[in-house]
Amino acid sequence: MMDFSAVTQASERLAGIAHRTPVLTSRTADALTGAQLFFKCENFQRSGSFKFRGAYYALAQLSPAQRRAGVVSYSSGNHAQALSLAGQLQGVAVTVVMPHDAPAIKVAATRGYGAHIVGYDRFQESREAIAQRLVAERGLTLIPPYDHPDIIAGQGTSAAELFAAVGPLDVVLVCLGGGGLLAGSALAAAALAPNCRVVGVEPEAGNDGQQSLQRGEIVRIAVPQTLADGAMTPYLGEHNFAIIRQRVDSIVTVSDAALIAALRFFIERLKIVVEPTGCLAAAAAFTGAYPCAGQRVGVLISGGNIDPAQLAVLLAD
Amino acid sequence: MMDFSAVTQASERLAGIAHRTPVLTSRTADALTGAQLFFKCENFQRSGSFKFRGAYYALAQLSPAQRRAGVVSYSSGNHAQALSLAGQLQGVAVTVVMPHDAPAIKVAATRGYGAHIVGYDRFQESREAIAQRLVAERGLTLIPPYDHPDIIAGQGTSAAELFAAVGPLDVVLVCLGGGGLLAGSALAAAALAPNCRVVGVEPEAGNDGQQSLQRGEIVRIAVPQTLADGAMTPYLGEHNFAIIRQRVDSIVTVSDAALIAALRFFIERLKIVVEPTGCLAAAAAFTGAYPCAGQRVGVLISGGNIDPAQLAVLLAD
Numbered sequence: 001m002m003d004f005s006a007v008t009q010a011s012e013r014l015a016g017i018a019h020r021t022p023v024l025t026s027r028t029a030d031a032l033t034g035a036q037l038f039f040k041c042e043n044f045q046r047s048g049s050f051k052f053r054g055a056y057y058a059l060a061q062l063s064p065a066q067r068r069a070g071v072v073s074y075s076s077g078n079h080a081q082a083l084s085l086a087g088q089l090q091g092v093a094v095t096v097v098m099p100h101d102a103p104a105i106k107v108a109a110t111r112g113y114g115a116h117i118v119g120y121d122r123f124q125e126s127r128e129a130i131a132q133r134l135v136a137e138r139g140l141t142l143i144p145p146y147d148h149p150d151i152i153a154g155q156g157t158s159a160a161e162l163f164a165a166v167g168p169l170d171v172v173l174v175c176l177g178g179g180g181l182l183a184g185s186a187l188a189a190a191a192l193a194p195n196c197r198v199v200g201v202e203p204e205a206g207n208d209g210q211q212s213l214q215r216g217e218i219v220r221i222a223v224p225q226t227l228a229d230g231a232m233t234p235y236l237g238e239h240n241f242a243i244i245r246q247r248v249d250s251i252v253t254v255s256d257a258a259l260i261a262a263l264r265f266f267i268e269r270l271k272i273v274v275e276p277t278g279c280l281a282a283a284a285a286f287t288g289a290y291p292c293a294g295q296r297v298g299v300l301i302s303g304g305n306i307d308p309a310q311l312a313v314l315l316a317d
Numbered sequence: 318m319m320d321f322s323a324v325t326q327a328s329e330r331l332a333g334i335a336h337r338t339p340v341l342t343s344r345t346a347d348a349l350t351g352a353q354l355f356f357k358c359e360n361f362q363r364s365g366s367f368k369f370r371g372a373y374y375a376l377a378q379l380s381p382a383q384r385r386a387g388v389v390s391y392s393s394g395n396h397a398q399a400l401s402l403a404g405q406l407q408g409v410a411v412t413v414v415m416p417h418d419a420p421a422i423k424v425a426a427t428r429g430y431g432a433h434i435v436g437y438d439r440f441q442e443s444r445e446a447i448a449q450r451l452v453a454e455r456g457l458t459l460i461p462p463y464d465h466p467d468i469i470a471g472q473g474t475s476a477a478e479l480f481a482a483v484g485p486l487d488v489v490l491v492c493l494g495g496g497g498l499l500a501g502s503a504l505a506a507a508a509l510a511p512n513c514r515v516v517g518v519e520p521e522a523g524n525d526g527q528q529s530l531q532r533g534e535i536v537r538i539a540v541p542q543t544l545a546d547g548a549m550t551p552y553l554g555e556h557n558f559a560i561i562r563q564r565v566d567s568i569v570t571v572s573d574a575a576l577i578a579a580l581r582f583f584i585e586r587l588k589i590v591v592e593p594t595g596c597l598a599a600a601a602a603f604t605g606a607y608p609c610a611g612q613r614v615g616v617l618i619s620g621g622n623i624d625p626a627q628l629a630v631l632l633a634d
Binding site: 022304308315316 | 360422
């Protein structure tokens with residue numbers, strides 16, 4: 001079982017490389033919820049999401065031979081961008097297996113960072129199988145998007161920064177897809193804020209995390225159809241679930257309509273761009289899916305990568 | 318002639334009340350321009366623009382009798398919101414003369430802060446005349462949007478913070494409407510960064526500031542039709558011009574198309590919402606209207622108040 005020392009090591013390795021992202025507050029959001037909300041803005045992170053933290057740290061842990069051979073991964077987009085940027089910065093060749101329906105802005109950014117992209121159909125093919133074939137045929141090292149101790153350690157550095165910046169919290173709400181950010185946040189909370197509850201938030205359309213926590217084992221579902229493209233994960237990672245089942249208090253769900261309302265709130269009031277997946281945790285606070293009145297609440301905003309055309313549609317509704 | 322001590326006094330009065338807004342950087346923007354750009358983000362200021370600084374400070378300088386009687390102003394929107402919030406915080410009744418075509422989000426926010434709104438037609442009526450009538454009939458004190466020493470002093474605190482945060486700059490680019498932010502920035506630069514050039518940026522459609530600086534006297538034009546609704550000012554303020562003609566190096570113009578391109582860049586890359594007027598200074602850097610390659614450049618982003626519906630249209634183009 002991983003402990004907090006892994007997060008501390010990741011923080012040291014990322015110092016001066018990953019952004020120490022700002023924590024924003026909003027009197028209007030506090031008035032709406034009756035809580036005191038602290039928004040940790042990973043949409044301002046390099047590559048546009050928290051994924052840079054884990055990706056950079058995982059590459060930094062490779063042996064010289066592994067770095068020379070290059071790495072492969074699969075991703076709906078943000079891990080792909082993050083790993084590609086990390087590879088560019090560290091001189092490691094990156095191949096990414098991406099679904100054909102990934103947002104155009106994420107595909108373009110990944111290519112822009114110099115990665116090689118291999119497309120697939122996320123409803124027909126297994127991205128893991130395609131990546132494993134590349135590992136076998138080309139000697140690449142697999143850097144999965146969330147089910148990996150170094151990835152989890154890197155993602156935990158965001159919550160660690162949040163606790164350091166704002167002091168005691170009653171609860172931290174965390175966007176949940178495969179569980180990298182949630183497991184990392186749980187590790188950080190266990191060491192730095194043992195009285196702070198850790199709560200995952202996933203889309204209504206795919207509550208595999210909630211089911212898994214209730215049953216005590218990883219539950220697999222069909223690929224969920226949701227606006228939260230970063231949370232279209234059918235099951236949690238194994239390393240992630242080992243931590244989540246021990247240290248996460250509960251997992252709640254929110255609707256796509258709640259994600260749109262939160263996205264619009266961020267545009268209108270905080271003047272920040274948050275992608276739908278990045279709105280999961282905030283939507284739980286705004287809708288009361290997690291009741292937080294009277295509490296000091298950390299809200300992890302996971303990313304801000306959204307196609308302007310898609311944003312236009314969501315704002316015009 | 319005002320000097321920097323007025324800005325210092327305003328900074329002291331605003332400490333802990335106005336936000337000390339963040340300064341953002343972007344590797345992509347630097348690569349595009351060949352410069353090192355420092356974006357001072359007044360879109361994160363209270364009420365959504367730099368206008369809060371001057372409005373709050375001006376109200377704080379009133380006598381007890383003036384505060385009891387209340388104040389009146391005219392504004393295309395951001396000064397209205399700012400003054401209304403400042404009045405709410407200081408317990409001063411605020412009346413605002415606003416054009417019928419002001420952005421709905423700005424009218425709603427002004428009303429939300431408890432101000433009384435008097436509408437007018439900006440192409441037919443004089444807002445100054447309407448405000449003066451309210452001064453005469455109701456004993457209100459006029460707090461104009463820019464032509465006032467306390468307003469100028471308050472607006473100068475943003476540039477003062479920028480110089481303190483990032484050190485020496487070769488030039489600071491400032492959005493220009495009536496000249497409050499530009500005059501205040503010029504005062505701050507004169508004291509804190511005497512080697513830093515100060516450059517105003519206004520819409521192509523209304524280059525009265527540029528003409529005024531060239532001729533050495535205030536030039537009046539027809540109300541300009543531009544996407545930059547906060548810069549639809551037909552002439553500079555007198556207090557403002559007295560400072561601008563002494564301490565501003567040049568004034569350049571940018572097109573509405575350049576404002577849209579800058580707005581989209583901020584959404585896509587910096588993940589921040591900037592209103593069209595707030596994009597003026599950045600657009601001058603991005604288009605080369607002010608050539609800044611090789612320089613350290615401060616860019617004042619004046620505000621982020623834009624209707625989501627209008628933003629949707631601009632992003633969908």
